[in-house]
Amino acid sequence: MAELQQRLQALSEEYQKAEQELQQHIQSRQRLEAQLQENKQVKKEFSGLDDDANIYKLVGPVLLKQDRKESMLAVDGRLEFIDKEIKRFEKQIKEAQEKSDKLKMEIIQVQSQAQPEQGAQA
DSSP states (O other), X not given: OHHHXXXXXXXXXXXXXXXXXXXXXXXXXHHHHHHHHHHHHHXXXXXXXXXXXXXXXXXXXXXXEEOHHHHHHHHHHHHHHHHHHXXXXXXXXXXXXXXXXXXXXXXXXXXXXXXXXXXXXX
């Protein structure tokens, strides 16, 4: 009986860690989604500008004039990077969810094994 209790305790701790990991991945993905939306908005703003419009980039406390093509390439690069990162985190979320579900099923199995033994002792 004590062996089942120890196994159940270990599985519960592992399940809690898996759930925390899952939440961290979800939060990271949400931050990336916010960055993606911001960069999409910047790209939309760029598309509405005239070809001769001045674009400035904030570098520390200074605004530096930047070429429009260079700015567009930088935004496109960020969008591509963020998209790849979102896909990577979605894969990690899926893996963490599968791990969590597997641990949950193991916990249920151990609990169902422990119940008949508890009934026999009572």
